[in-house]
Amino acid sequence: MLNPQLNKDGQLQHLLTTEGLPKAILTHILDTASSFVGISDRDVKKVPLLRGKSVFNLFFENSTRTRTTFEIASKRLSADVINLNISASSASKGESLLDTIDNLCAMHADMFVVRHSQSGAPYLIAKHLAEIGQDHVHIVNAGDGRHAHPTQGLLDMYTIRHYKKDFTNLTVAIVGDILHSRVARSDIHALSTLGVPEIRVIGPYTLLPAGMEQMGVRVFSDINAGLKDVDVIIMLRLQNERMTGALLPTAQEFFKSYGLTAERLALAKPDAIVMHPGPMNRGVEIDSAVADGPQAVILPQVTFGIAVRMAVMSILGGHSA
Amino acid sequence: MLNPQLNKDGQLQHLLTTEGLPKAILTHILDTASSFVGISDRDVKKVPLLRGKSVFNLFFENSTRTRTTFEIASKRLSADVINLNISASSASKGESLLDTIDNLCAMHADMFVVRHSQSGAPYLIAKHLAEIGQDHVHIVNAGDGRHAHPTQGLLDMYTIRHYKKDFTNLTVAIVGDILHSRVARSDIHALSTLGVPEIRVIGPYTLLPAGMEQMGVRVFSDINAGLKDVDVIIMLRLQNERMTGALLPTAQEFFKSYGLTAERLALAKPDAIVMHPGPMNRGVEIDSAVADGPQAVILPQVTFGIAVRMAVMSILGGHSA
Amino acid sequence: MLNPQLNKDGQLQHLLTTEGLPKAILTHILDTASSFVGISDRDVKKVPLLRGKSVFNLFFENSTRTRTTFEIASKRLSADVINLNISASSASKGESLLDTIDNLCAMHADMFVVRHSQSGAPYLIAKHLAEIGQDHVHIVNAGDGRHAHPTQGLLDMYTIRHYKKDFTNLTVAIVGDILHSRVARSDIHALSTLGVPEIRVIGPYTLLPAGMEQMGVRVFSDINAGLKDVDVIIMLRLQNERMTGALLPTAQEFFKSYGLTAERLALAKPDAIVMHPGPMNRGVEIDSAVADGPQAVILPQVTFGIAVRMAVMSILGGHSA
Numbered sequence: 001m002l003n004p005q006l007n008k009d010g011q012l013q014h015l016l017t018t019e020g021l022p023k024a025i026l027t028h029i030l031d032t033a034s035s036f037v038g039i040s041d042r043d044v045k046k047v048p049l050l051r052g053k054s055v056f057n058l059f060f061e062n063s064t065r066t067r068t069t070f071e072i073a074s075k076r077l078s079a080d081v082i083n084l085n086i087s088a089s090s091a092s093k094g095e096s097l098l099d100t101i102d103n104l105c106a107m108h109a110d111m112f113v114v115r116h117s118q119s120g121a122p123y124l125i126a127k128h129l130a131e132i133g134q135d136h137v138h139i140v141n142a143g144d145g146r147h148a149h150p151t152q153g154l155l156d157m158y159t160i161r162h163y164k165k166d167f168t169n170l171t172v173a174i175v176g177d178i179l180h181s182r183v184a185r186s187d188i189h190a191l192s193t194l195g196v197p198e199i200r201v202i203g204p205y206t207l208l209p210a211g212m213e214q215m216g217v218r219v220f221s222d223i224n225a226g227l228k229d230v231d232v233i234i235m236l237r238l239q240n241e242r243m244t245g246a247l248l249p250t251a252q253e254f255f256k257s258y259g260l261t262a263e264r265l266a267l268a269k270p271d272a273i274v275m276h277p278g279p280m281n282r283g284v285e286i287d288s289a290v291a292d293g294p295q296a297v298i299l300p301q302v303t304f305g306i307a308v309r310m311a312v313m314s315i316l317g318g319h320s321a
Numbered sequence: 322m323l324n325p326q327l328n329k330d331g332q333l334q335h336l337l338t339t340e341g342l343p344k345a346i347l348t349h350i351l352d353t354a355s356s357f358v359g360i361s362d363r364d365v366k367k368v369p370l371l372r373g374k375s376v377f378n379l380f381f382e383n384s385t386r387t388r389t390t391f392e393i394a395s396k397r398l399s400a401d402v403i404n405l406n407i408s409a410s411s412a413s414k415g416e417s418l419l420d421t422i423d424n425l426c427a428m429h430a431d432m433f434v435v436r437h438s439q440s441g442a443p444y445l446i447a448k449h450l451a452e453i454g455q456d457h458v459h460i461v462n463a464g465d466g467r468h469a470h471p472t473q474g475l476l477d478m479y480t481i482r483h484y485k486k487d488f489t490n491l492t493v494a495i496v497g498d499i500l501h502s503r504v505a506r507s508d509i510h511a512l513s514t515l516g517v518p519e520i521r522v523i524g525p526y527t528l529l530p531a532g533m534e535q536m537g538v539r540v541f542s543d544i545n546a547g548l549k550d551v552d553v554i555i556m557l558r559l560q561n562e563r564m565t566g567a568l569l570p571t572a573q574e575f576f577k578s579y580g581l582t583a584e585r586l587a588l589a590k591p592d593a594i595v596m597h598p599g600p601m602n603r604g605v606e607i608d609s610a611v612a613d614g615p616q617a618v619i620l621p622q623v624t625f626g627i628a629v630r631m632a633v634m635s636i637l638g639g640h641s642a
Numbered sequence: 643m644l645n646p647q648l649n650k651d652g653q654l655q656h657l658l659t660t661e662g663l664p665k666a667i668l669t670h671i672l673d674t675a676s677s678f679v680g681i682s683d684r685d686v687k688k689v690p691l692l693r694g695k696s697v698f699n700l701f702f703e704n705s706t707r708t709r710t711t712f713e714i715a716s717k718r719l720s721a722d723v724i725n726l727n728i729s730a731s732s733a734s735k736g737e738s739l740l741d742t743i744d745n746l747c748a749m750h751a752d753m754f755v756v757r758h759s760q761s762g763a764p765y766l767i768a769k770h771l772a773e774i775g776q777d778h779v780h781i782v783n784a785g786d787g788r789h790a791h792p793t794q795g796l797l798d799m800y801t802i803r804h805y806k807k808d809f810t811n812l813t814v815a816i817v818g819d820i821l822h823s824r825v826a827r828s829d830i831h832a833l834s835t836l837g838v839p840e841i842r843v844i845g846p847y848t849l850l851p852a853g854m855e856q857m858g859v860r861v862f863s864d865i866n867a868g869l870k871d872v873d874v875i876i877m878l879r880l881q882n883e884r885m886t887g888a889l890l891p892t893a894q895e896f897f898k899s900y901g902l903t904a905e906r907l908a909l910a911k912p913d914a915i916v917m918h919p920g921p922m923n924r925g926v927e928i929d930s931a932v933a934d935g936p937q938a939v940i941l942p943q944v945t946f947g948i949a950v951r952m953a954v955m956s957i958l959g960g961h962s963a
Binding site for chain 3: 361362363364365366367385386389390392393396397599600601603620621622623624626627
Binding site for chain 1: 682683684685686687688706707710711713714717718920921922924941942943944945947948
């Protein structure tokens, strides 16, 4: 199966990654999301698109924030949501993971929102569903290891399109801990597909994976050079908890070298927007003056994130295998 | 902003405290609650007043019991409820608390039910909501530090009115650990506003805050004197976990000096009612014979508590900023 | 009260155990469940039978899996579900347990789904509800200590009836840790009532309770002899966490002596079915080749389990005290 997230008719069957996702599908998700942005503003924020469907939030890695966004999106689509926080220990055996999936399928699950610390876990589940003839059950990858976080990538695309209208004349910089960031990966793939001509990554060499240039990305270790004339700045969260060894000196030194300050922001285009996937480490990767300043679109990202998740789930819910 | 819980039209915008809450609003809440008491008795216990609204239970301090009452009240109003248990650690920085609030507002929250171990946390949030132009989002204080627990205060008022009809001829005694009790504070303010002529607090001097007399409250360290001819006895829970240092000898000695026994209850008026906010420490602040006796109205308090919370939430949900 | 789970009209008031449950009621539950099996297959998997009812999942012993099945069943019946995970510590005092029950009744609970590590806890609650005049509140025992797990017993009966049609010509073997198994107990009582002529238990003597023969059960310590010509094999989970002392050598030795392999399965009738309550310890009590093989009906058990729980809850919800 070359692209396990598409069904035989080329429709979205699972959302596993933005890598290789056709431009038409990306755009369809963004267009659908835009119809949901209004709903969250209404008095009654619900539509019955997933009424009577059973959505399972399978969080093998704890994330109150992401789980909450999917829970809200599901409830606004009128689905029944069941939260399962499954400790890493009981999920350490692949066998046990698939037995869990088998059981939830037997309970007539319609959708799994999966967060897992191991890259590829949602693929393993998708492959298994196909093997056991349960591929009418849909998977949304809510973040797997360092690999992908496609709904974050999509909400970032929605935000950029909202403010910049056209992708084909943009320079976009992603700043920080590229090495550990599934957000960076999902953004780069989506930006490429949508035709962004210049994608830059900025960070210390220790936090840049090898081979970025081959992905068509320009690499900068000097933030001042990297931010020059960009339209969009995507700051990444410094994932202290993921770093092992001496990749970084201290949070203060990181801020000194790579933190986004007003002075650095001034190097970008005057109408550049500042994005961050949250939660922010103020004073580490971003200065509060910038985070709360007029160019930041960090909270609109959150708002669009609900609409994008509603879009993904309702599109999946409308497709069969 | 003198009274941050009222909007410019003098309507309830947030419920933060019973202190300074106008009598008309207090009475309106109690009257509204009385229309909800019947609903919980019906076969279908739901009304659609908050349908499609997103209520977040933000519990920075764990309390299964209080969270449950708000969850039931929300569901009976047909709201979508999302429970967030946020550990004290991640909430220790005020900044992080407000970033959390910003994010939930961006998800189009309609109401926050906030429990926090620090006095004033719900005020900080209310102030912030006004500053960021999000004061269409409503806050219900579900207990902040030693400061206030207004829905408990209101359900106590409901209970007293239910059994005694008129506040203006009552003597009400509050017994126990006044010093650490947000319930005592919320009760005293509400009782004063509703015109109770004599409010007494009874407890060891070490558990009585200074300056009670200036609040118009009579102070007794002798429980037998304090209970003489009262109409209402509100027992407080002995919050062992809150006491630091040697304020108290032992639970047994406390019971000996301040526990409510049948003999002591006989000092009150023959038709006096006995209240307790729960959960009870039987044999510490109250004897089981009294807790389960004919004068106890402790379980009706729980029933009325659901109705009062439904009333508060539906009133807030009907008001804009 | 001879049979505390029946009301004065002989209808199901609580589901506490399969022991002594009249055959007519057992059959009525299975028949009702069969009408629900189709619902979980539909696009909108909900029926409004418990709309507006408040179901409390009271889990004094943690079980994500069982809790999930009841949560799904409740939601598909349109009930409002509130999950309460109550640590063993705060529930160690019987008094505190009953105070919790009193409080939830005062909140107008309609049904308690109770899981408790102590045998008899749901009976204690049922007795208490009768004493306080709250027996319109229904209890479903979701597993109490080593005593009973009646919904598992019922879903096992449903599964057997589905595949074998008639109980009165069957030989059923239950294999493994009989001593610690509430599932075994619930199965044996239900199988007897439904007229199964031969019930066998198979396991090492250290894991067989005394007095099995008096229950009309044939006891085998040799699995090869025990499986001879059986129609139904019910494997039990090896509850490592429950075993204290040296009842068992090692998991490997257990598998060698009592694990269900293809060779051993061949001793049963050619159309014998293999059941397991889950979660399975593959390679301990059951070989993967059998667990995933054509005779296993372990996942259908899960599917039928949702329907059986919906049946029990809807039947209870339709009865008064």
